[in-house]
Amino acid sequence: MPLSSPGVVVSVNLSQRRTVRKTRGNEGALVFDHGFEGDAHAGDWHRQVSLLGQESIDEMVAKGLSVGPGDFAENITTSGIDLLALPVGSRLGIGDSAVLEISQIGKVCHTKCAIYYQAGDCVMPRDGLFAVVRAAGGVRVGDVVFVLSLGDGSCDRTPASAIAEFDAEKAAETEARRRSSFAGRPTPAGGVDAGGRGPVSASETQNGTRLREGVQPS
8 A cells, every 4th residue: 555645734633621622723742652842632542633634624624624733632633644544553754753543443432522513513523644753843834744654443542432432422423424324214014124123014013114013002
């Protein structure tokens, strides 16, 4: 698999609290195996630094939101590099000396943020990347972001519990979308219902919806 084309740092965003938008800035200092100095998400865990492409933010702008770098609580906003093409374990160089290793792609949102309620969607759980700091260094707007190596899908700092939680959340979302796509589809009497659950008799069908067994229409 070829390495992704390099990109550039659009913004460096920090906050002193979690669950809030980060303040857009021009530079920050990455501390080895910790994160950005002074940032609330830095620490001894696998999501020390977060990245999001400007391209993903532009998608939300196209939906009518007035948002920009830092509004999704990402630390580093990039442009030009295809972040989502990078598997876990990939290493990124930034500027002169900083090195990040991708530890997670996307995340589970236990509480929906303000952006989600404004737009009905949030790109960070889907498009955000998380990383650990493998080499310290300064990060500034305009720095080149480049791929040093592609990962094998694993990172030694990512706990198995985080992987299992994320996989379960994605499976639940997939199932919810599947059910939603079937909702409202007419089901002909005597045919097979949209969920593939077998023949549907005329008595089972009302307004195109299969009745649950034992439940009669009001």
